[in-house]
Amino acid sequence: MTKMKQALKRAEPAAGEEKGGFLFLYRGEVAAETIPTPSPLRDAGGEKLLQQEMFTLYRSVENLLPDRPQKTLQFIGSHEGAGVSTVVRIFARTAAERLGKSVLILDAAHHNPTQHLHFDLVQGESWIDVVQSGGCAEKACHQVGTSTLFLSPASLQPAVTLEIPAVTNFLDELKGSFHYILIDSSPVGNSPDTLALSGEVDGVILVFEADRTRWPVALALKEQTERNGGRVLGMIFNKRRHHIPDFLYRRL
Numbered sequence: 001m002t003k004m005k006q007a008l009k010r011a012e013p014a015a016g017e018e019k020g021g022f023l024f025l026y027r028g029e030v031a032a033e034t035i036p037t038p039s040p041l042r043d044a045g046g047e048k049l050l051q052q053e054m055f056t057l058y059r060s061v062e063n064l065l066p067d068r069p070q071k072t073l074q075f076i077g078s079h080e081g082a083g084v085s086t087v088v089r090i091f092a093r094t095a096a097e098r099l100g101k102s103v104l105i106l107d108a109a110h111h112n113p114t115q116h117l118h119f120d121l122v123q124g125e126s127w128i129d130v131v132q133s134g135g136c137a138e139k140a141c142h143q144v145g146t147s148t149l150f151l152s153p154a155s156l157q158p159a160v161t162l163e164i165p166a167v168t169n170f171l172d173e174l175k176g177s178f179h180y181i182l183i184d185s186s187p188v189g190n191s192p193d194t195l196a197l198s199g200e201v202d203g204v205i206l207v208f209e210a211d212r213t214r215w216p217v218a219l220a221l222k223e224q225t226e227r228n229g230g231r232v233l234g235m236i237f238n239k240r241r242h243h244i245p246d247f248l249y250r251r252l
Contacts, residue, residue: 054094057205057236064233065202070175072201074183074230076194078221082209083238085114088184096149101179104141104150106171108183108197111190113154119144121151128155131166137173150178162193168200188221199229210237 065071077084088105095101106127107115127140141150174181183201185194198204204225208218222232 054091055098057091058095058099061203061233068202070179070181071203072171072175072181072183073233074185074198074201074204075207076185076198076204076221076225077187077207078217079187079189079209080111082187082207084187084207085109085118085184087205087207087236087238088182089115089118092149092180092182095180096147100148102148102150102177103180103182104152104174104178106152106181106183107154108185108191108193110154110193111186115151115184116153119151121153124153126155127152127170128162131162131170134166137170138177141174141177162196164193164196164200167193167197171200188224195225195228195230198225202231203233204230205233206235208235208237 061071061073075084075088092103092105096103105115107113109115121142121144124142125139127137129135130137130140140152142153143150171181183197185191185197188194206218206221206225218235222235225232
């Protein structure tokens with residue numbers, strides 16, 4: 001048994017531990033999932049609310065991909081600051097800490113990698129280094145504390161164009177070790193690899209900033225992703241501002 005699998009085994013939740021949640025994710029031509037983002041990012045109360053919304057996303061993905069016991073999901077934003085890294089991070093923590101799933105975050109936000117900072121991890125060997133060298137994929141997976149959450153950080157080297165077949169082999173090598181592999185991608189305008197990779201994953205979730213995104217922009221990215229072979233599971237409209245009290249929204 002490898003060191004990574006031993007770590008996952010030790011981190012498994014005890015039998016009978018609560019793993020509840022609830023279901024809610026829109027699909028279709030104008031699918032949208034609205035998720036409030038805490039401000040600042042490390043605000044405990046705001047993060048708890050976001051975790052509740054992540055139960056919705058988790059259950060929805062499970063229903064949309066019932067035949068995939070191990071899932072590779074790519075999160076794509078339309079522009080810088082849409083909140084992709086935040087959504088990926090909270091979804092990962094919810095799935096690992098609250099639902100007992102083994103999760104790997106693949107930080108592919110080459111333009112601005114931040115996941116290692118939020119998890120207080122020293123920048124170790126990156127997944128890009130391993131892909132380029134053809135080494136063992138496990139070397140790029142770094143455990144967060146004693147949890148079932150792992151991070152594969154982005155490279156600190158200047159951005160390079162990736163060979164997609166090599167990335168696919170890297171992901172295939174790890175699929176048997178994790179329930180979820182979550183890819184935190186660069187915005188589509190920042191990296192050509194983002195859309196190129198979308199056809200190699202089980203599902204794509206698009207993330208938009210609500211007050212900065214018009215429906216034509218959202219639909220254009222959805223169609224562009226699908227033309228590249230990606231299966232869009234849904235959209236998240238992030239950072240929505242409530243212009244009337246929240247309790248009134250709930251009654252509409």
